[in-house]
Amino acid sequence: MTQTFTRMDESTAEQWAVIGKETYAHQGRVADRALDMLRSLAEITDGFAVDQLTHSLQTATRAERAGADEEVVFASLLHDVGKAVSVPNHPEIAAAILKPYVRSDVYHMIVAHQDFQGRHYYAHFGADPNARDKYRGEAWFELAERFADDWDQTAFDPDYDTLPLEHFEPLVRARFASAKIV
Ligand SMILES: [Fe+2]
Numbered sequence: 033m034t035q036t037f038t039r040m041d042e043s044t045a046e047q048w049a050v051i052g053k054e055t056y057a058h059q060g061r062v063a064d065r066a067l068d069m070l071r072s073l074a075e076i077t078d079g080f081a082v083d084q085l086t087h088s089l090q091t092a093t094r095a096e097r098a099g100a101d102e103e104v105v106f107a108s109l110l111h112d113v114g115k116a117v118s119v120p121n122h123p124e125i126a127a128a129i130l131k132p133y134v135r136s137d138v139y140h141m142i143v144a145h146q147d148f149q150g151r152h153y154y155a156h157f158g159a160d161p162n163a164r165d166k167y168r169g170e171a172w173f174e175l176a177e178r179f180a181d182d183w184d185q186t187a188f189d190p191d192y193d194t195l196p197l198e199h200f201e202p203l204v205r206a207r208f209a210s211a212k213i214v
Contacts, residue, residue, distance in 0.1 A: 063208040090187035132211035137172035148180035
């Protein structure tokens with residue numbers, strides 16, 4: 033057993049090489065945790081017609097059937113995973129989890145998704161349904177609009193032919209297998 037440090041200011045390059053190797057070897061934990069968080073969304077219904085796992089699966093199913101690329105389908109599946117922790121700031125939580133594993137436009141699609149969804153329900157809360165307009169001109173605007181309007185806001189249908197989590201599991205494992213350099 034290699035002797036390692038008890039405080040960082042006494043650490044060596046060799047010890048950090050071991051930590052780096054161990055961390056890399058256990059990267060699979062990321063997908064395991066994300067899948068656990070997704071499964072936990074089955075416990076959250078909170079007045080919607082479907083639970084939040086079904087909603088997530090249906091959003092990803094709709095994206096996949098519309099021909100979205102793998103990163104977009106992956107992010108569609110995980111876009112509400114932050115709700116497993118805290119609903120009010122769930123877009124930021126999900127986006128932070130996804131950030132090292134998706135390209136920039138996909139990250140922005142997730143971090144801003146609530147304001148794009150707002151077109152379809154913010155009026156019921158006295159908020160601005162055009163909240164998305166502040167992002168007009170961004171390179172990712174059209175993608176975020178398609179995500180919210182075509183896949184996310186429509187994904188509350190209990191009668192839709194929603195694909196199961198097992199269908200998406202290989203994609204989740206593949207995409208979380210290595211982080212992009214950030
Ligand atoms: Fe959603």
